[in-house]
Amino acid sequence: MSNVETNPVAVRCGPAADAGPPGTAPRVEVLAPRDVPLGGPRAMTVRRTLPQRSRTLIGAWCFADHYGPDDVARTGGMDVAPHPHTGLQTVSWLFSGEIEHRDSLGSHAHVRPGELNLMTGGHGISHTEVSTPRTTVLHGVQLWVALPGEHRNAPRDFQHHVPEPVSVDGAEIRVFLGSLAGSTSPVATFSPLLGAEIALAPGATVTLDVDPAFEHGLLVDRGEVGMAGTPLRPADLGFLDAGSDTLTLVNAADTPARAVLIGGTPFDEEIVMWWNFIGRSHEDIVRARTDWQNASDRFGAVEGYPGDRLPAPALPNGALTPRGNPPRR
Template identity: 70%
Template sequence: MSNTETEPGVERRGASPDEETGPRVPRAEVLTPRDVPLGGPRAMKVRRTLPQRARTLIGAWCFADHYGPDDVAASGGMDVAPHPHTGLQTVSWLFSGEIEHRDSLGSHAFVRPGELNLMTGGHGISHSEVSTPRTTVLHGVQLWVALPEAHRHTDRDFQHYVPRAIPLTGEGPAGDGPVGEARVFLGSLAGDTSPVPTFSPLLGAELILEPHATVSLAIDPRFEHGVLLDRGEVRMADTPLSPADLGYLAPGNGMLELTNTTDSAARMVLLGGTPFGERIVMWWNFIGRSHEDIAQAREDWMTGSRFGEVTGYNGDRLPAPELPNMPLKPRGRVR
């Protein structure tokens, strides 16, 4: 997916220390989404919660777009022409619909609900994404992972994985028992581990929680975590989330409690990872460490070198926007 933003905004909700009474309870910070047009001729709208000015990363997760449910007959669906990436991995996860993926590695694959497509940009890759004629409703998330300095020039790669559904046990209206399921596409959760390797410690999972059910998940206390809510109303660490919100929980917590407060099933994507510890420059579809990194990547894309060719897409590739007049500055935290 192509990023059209150069100046991300921010809106946050959550309790301040002055609002807390009694014993200290972990509270989530809530990042609310903003509407962004997706690059390409059809300008499909997405809801973006990462990056924001106040929070660039959750672990190595640096980008989160949530889209749909989108009536393709009315909107035209997704059509993102070939575009480049450096220094990152793209994670495609669908709830409904189907997207055709082509890249300069030669991969030709389909993104389908419940199946992970992981593309590694590394030193440079290009790809296209188009919803298929079979798609009537398009609905999913597109996520990016920043590659650490030691691996950001790694070879381009593409992996596909179908995680199994893992039952979640918790407390429901009828008492203790099964209250939902998880699909772990990266990392480990609820006794399941994805076989897909990562370049930094990560967690990625889809969670479905039954009506009025509560689950307590054992999580890695070294990780910071984010819950991107797709549907329903959920309390995360005693903080309410609305659809498309991204709830953030800092490291130091070994349990994550989630409660579905509605009469229908709730669905969310759980993200996690150790704090990234490196400052990054993120502009358009590139991640580097300096303005010069980004300027070189842009020049290489515009001159047709480094990123390879995407074959099979019916149309021209996306041109890079102009760089801003001011030098791009690194963002993020350093441990």
């Protein structure tokens, strides 16, 4: 999926510092969302929790937008013209609705609830996203994963996977990347990652074995969920540093709750992220934008979309400033 902001911020992200002393009790950092309007007056507004000033990465996860439930009859739904990506993988995950995906690899697929679509745009790819006519309510998350330096120019790729749900202590879990609760996704990634939807029954408490080398983030979709003892409200992203080998989630309410759990090993490289590009320098971004504006073969062409390509926004004035995660506890 894409970032169709008309005035995107330039972000330079750095590695976190060393972890705090061993044996320190886990503390959850609560990252509140900010509303980001995408385009014109009828366009959707998304709730963005990554990147932000206090944290830019969770593992290699570098971008998280949460949108809906969106009444398509009121907003017009999603209609994103051909646009480019570099240096990343896009993760599309829906709770309701349906999106038609086309890309310059030749993929033509649909994003549906409970089904993963993962697209790799290393050196360059372009794609479109359009909600289908039968969609009435659009609701989901769009997530990006930064590619490590040795794979930053990986060839275009597209993978689709439908995870089987597993049930653990009142939680229904769909693992779309990595491993959790005895379920492992077959989808290939370029760094150690975890991605899973977790639905919690009313009153449920579940303790999950997790990789202590991973940082974890929990994005709450509905209900209030306790993460390692810290309450999270809808659209909050809770961050837990590496070092814990279990994670306890609690839904104390008498209504269902749902969240998306992401994780990965700390990403120890600097990246520069702007619009739909990830590079390693300002010059990388300038080059990618120029290639897109000049219709370079780098991004290929998307067939079947009845409209023009999305132009790149103007580049920001001034030099990029370093932005990294705060010191690890």
